Amino acid sequence: MADRTTDRLLHALKAAGPQTAGTLAGRLGVTAVAVxxxxxxxxxxxLVAHEDRREGVGRPRRYWGLTAAGHARFPDNHAGLTVELLEAISGVFGAGGLERLIAHREAATLAGYRRRLAAATTLAGKVRMLARLRTEEGYMAEWRRDADGSFMLIENHCPICAAARACQGLCRSELGIFAAVLGAAASVTRVEHVLAGARRCAYRIEPVATGIDRSRRGRKLRGPARASRSMPAMPRLR
Structure with a gap:
C-alpha cells in the first residue's frame, strides 16, 4: 500500500469522520475498488473499522472510521511526557501552582493570537484566521458561516488530548482564549467536546450587538428624532 494514499485516506477519515468507500473514492479521486x-x-x-448502517430501504451501507490506533497516528504533542509534567507540577506545587501555569499559558497564547488577528477587521475574518492558527498548531481546524449569521469553528483533531484529560483546566482555558480574542462582539459556546465523547471539538460563534448597534437599531424602529416646535402665538383680535 502506498504511504501517500494511506496518509490521504487516514486524513480524510480524521477530518470528516466515518464515510463509505464511495464517498472516500470521490474525495481522493480514485476508484471505490481501490479504496x-x-x-x-x-x-x-x-487502524480502521467498519459499521453497517441501514438507511431506508435496501441493503445497509458500510461506513469506515478510525480506531483508537488510527487516531493515534496523528501528532499528540508528546502526550506521555506532557501528562507526567502536569502530574509533577501538581504534586510539587499543588493545585494552585497548576492553575498559575495554565493562566501563564493562556496569557501567552492570547497575546500571540491577538497579534495574528490584529489585521482582521470583521468577525468572519477573525474566525477564518483563528481556524488557520489552530490548524498550524495541529488541530485540523475548519470554519463555516451558517445561514443564521453565526459561525462554526470545528477542530477535527486534538493534539493535546492526553494532557487535557489529565488537566481539564486546559480545555476551560482554550474556551476563554477564544472568547477573549474574538472580543465582546461575539459569544462563544462549545457544542461538541472530545472529552465528553464526541469525535471532535466544535464551537458556535454568534455575533453580539454592541451598545452602539442596539442604539442605532432602536432609532430605526422609532424613526428619526424630531425637534419639537412651539406653536406661534395667535394674533390678538382688536
Whole structure:
C-alpha cells in the first residue's frame, strides 16, 4: 500500500469522520475498488473499522472510521511526557501552582493570537484566521458561516488530548482564549467536546450587538428624532 494514499485516506477519515468507500473514492479521486483494497489493508493493521448502517430501504451501507490506533497516528504533542509534567507540577506545587501555569499559558497564547488577528477587521475574518492558527498548531481546524449569521469553528483533531484529560483546566482555558480574542462582539459556546465523547471539538460563534448597534437599531424602529416646535402665538383680535 502506498504511504501517500494511506496518509490521504487516514486524513480524510480524521477530518470528516466515518464515510463509505464511495464517498472516500470521490474525495481522493480514485476508484471505490481501490479504496476498499486500502481500507482492508488498514483494517488488517487495526487502524480502521467498519459499521453497517441501514438507511431506508435496501441493503445497509458500510461506513469506515478510525480506531483508537488510527487516531493515534496523528501528532499528540508528546502526550506521555506532557501528562507526567502536569502530574509533577501538581504534586510539587499543588493545585494552585497548576492553575498559575495554565493562566501563564493562556496569557501567552492570547497575546500571540491577538497579534495574528490584529489585521482582521470583521468577525468572519477573525474566525477564518483563528481556524488557520489552530490548524498550524495541529488541530485540523475548519470554519463555516451558517445561514443564521453565526459561525462554526470545528477542530477535527486534538493534539493535546492526553494532557487535557489529565488537566481539564486546559480545555476551560482554550474556551476563554477564544472568547477573549474574538472580543465582546461575539459569544462563544462549545457544542461538541472530545472529552465528553464526541469525535471532535466544535464551537458556535454568534455575533453580539454592541451598545452602539442596539442604539442605532432602536432609532430605526422609532424613526428619526424630531425637534419639537412651539406653536406661534395667535394674533390678538382688536
Amino acid at each position: 476498499r483494497q486500502h481500507l482492508d489493508g488498514l483494517a488488517a493493521h487495526g
